[in-house]
Amino acid sequence: MLNNLMQNPSALPQTITGEASELRMATFRLARRLRAQRAVDTMSDGQFAVLAALRHHGPHTLGELAERERVTAPSMNRTVNCLEEEGRLTRTVDDKDRRKVNIALTDEGRAIVEETTRRRDAWLEDALSALTAKERDVLRDAAAIMRKVADR
């Protein structure tokens, strides 16, 4: 292998190029199928992302939510207004700094996140159960590596 590389410096990059394309396409395709599984069909991805952030990272101020989801504060304000009207989260003024609002999930909001998560995992579990034990091992190892790649 090292020898091959010295004779042809592009051998490794070429292999990685093809592998990257395959992984990119497979990732997009699987993400698309998973995203289609949701508890509330009428909710946008942006709205669901807010509920999921609150579920996994606890209460946020408006500014924190906007930064996490990479939208402007007015835009996040509108999304939060919709979710508040629908009873999926609550706004309360912060006691220590009364400029801030603390945004937290209601039980209903939490239930929506958990039900969507459950449906996505159920769909995927069903698919995994049709694979061989060896194939599942590969995917288990791959998941850890993919997270490392995505979070770097």
Add this chain to the structure above:
Amino acid sequence: MLNNLMQNPSALPQTITGEASELRMATFRLARRLRAQRAVDTMSDGQFAVLAALRHHGPHTLGELAERERVTAPSMNRTVNCLEEEGRLTRTVDDKDRRKVNIALTDEGRAIVEETTRRRDAWLEDALSALTAKERDVLRDAAAIMRKVADR
């Protein structure tokens, strides 16, 4: 393993449940990072998806594009209008059925798809090059399995 299953029928499903969650989160996270790499920052995901469909599956009628992207015909019409005005695709009336329009990429449209693809793969290649050969093998095998799961 079989013995274990017979003594405890939930052993396999529990393993798959955790594995499914890990794979779901890793897939979403990697897809998000990949999607952020694009050639034209002002183009929406919906617009890019149309160009990519034309690039990979050739010319489409308006109805075919709408069905493939799961939007309504008026909605697709508007997206196609924008892309046509920007010179990224062409509309031509079908010779055999003059109700239909054939929509095809221009050279500029094709270049945008290819440049975005190139950027995403370059980002991913860079990440893969930091992994061990064994880790890349796992991802290569996983990509094939993920496609099988997504396409079933």
Add this chain to the structure above:
DNA sequence: TATTGTTATACTCTATAACTATA
């Protein structure tokens, strides 16, 4: 005076309903 959130306004993308042209 700076920071946090909100309101005003406008543009894009989505939808449904109505319309035009062609088969």
Add this chain to the structure above:
DNA sequence: TATAGTTATAGAGTATAACAATA
């Protein structure tokens, strides 16, 4: 009469600029 596409119109999500409340 049915089908393919388009136009009319409205609702949701995004943005920037201006404003209000608090630190």
